[in-house]
Amino acid sequence: MKRSAFFLDRDGVVIRQVSYLHTPEQVELETGVPEALRRIHDSGALAVVVTNQSGVARGMFTREDVEKVHARIQELLAPHGERIDGFFTCFHHPDFTGPCACRKPAPGLFLEAAETLGIDIPSSFMAGDKFSDLESGRNAGVRQSFLVLTGYGPKYADRAREEGFAVVQTLSDAVRTCFGEER
Ligand SMILES: [Mg+2]
Numbered sequence: 001m002k003r004s005a006f007f008l009d010r011d012g013v014v015i016r017q018v019s020y021l022h023t024p025e026q027v028e029l030e031t032g033v034p035e036a037l038r039r040i041h042d043s044g045a046l047a048v049v050v051t052n053q054s055g056v057a058r059g060m061f062t063r064e065d066v067e068k069v070h071a072r073i074q075e076l077l078a079p080h081g082e083r084i085d086g087f088f089t090c091f092h093h094p095d096f097t098g099p100c101a102c103r104k105p106a107p108g109l110f111l112e113a114a115e116t117l118g119i120d121i122p123s124s125f126m127a128g129d130k131f132s133d134l135e136s137g138r139n140a141g142v143r144q145s146f147l148v149l150t151g152y153g154p155k156y157a158d159r160a161r162e163e164g165f166a167v168v169q170t171l172s173d174a175v176r177t178c179f180g181e182e183r
């Protein structure tokens with residue numbers, strides 16, 4: 001049986017926004033992330049990161065650097081008994097590596113995750129801090145996409161509301177909306 005997922009943008013949602021972050025030392029969890037992940041997992045859903053890392057296409061850092069950052073995220077979550085169930089990354093940028101099907105707002109990363117992890121996209125959710133994250137969720141066909149007001153969120157709040165997306169303070173708020181209060 002397929003499972004639901006909470007798709008998560010990485011920078012500005014799971015970890016603090018730092019432009020072209022690429023070393024483990026720069027990684028800091030956003031507020032309330034372990035609690036949000038616990039609620040996702042308690043509900044039986046998967047927590048899946050979908051992230052654009054065009055710094056690789058730009059030659060600013062390598063795929064291995066990105067892997068190390070993701071390993072660091074898992075390391076910071078482990079003491080909380082939490083984890084990310086999958087990281088799906090677009091390493092491209094159209095100006096440097098040509099068009100691709102995975103750079104958000106394209107839905108490629110969602111489709112790859114769904115295929116790999118057995119996810120039912122129509123019953124899944126997305127949270128991001130940019131308008132393109134909301135569009136990626138819409139393009140993939142998730143049930144609901146949230147703009148969080150961490151990271152770049154405040155910059156996109158008006159447009160998100162105008163286009164009918166939910167706007168919430170943090171990832172925890174988004175998850176609570178979907179899966180309720182009870183443990
Ligand atoms: Mg972001």
Ligand SMILES: [Zn+2]
Binds near residue numbers: 090091092100101
């Ligand atoms: Zn791509």
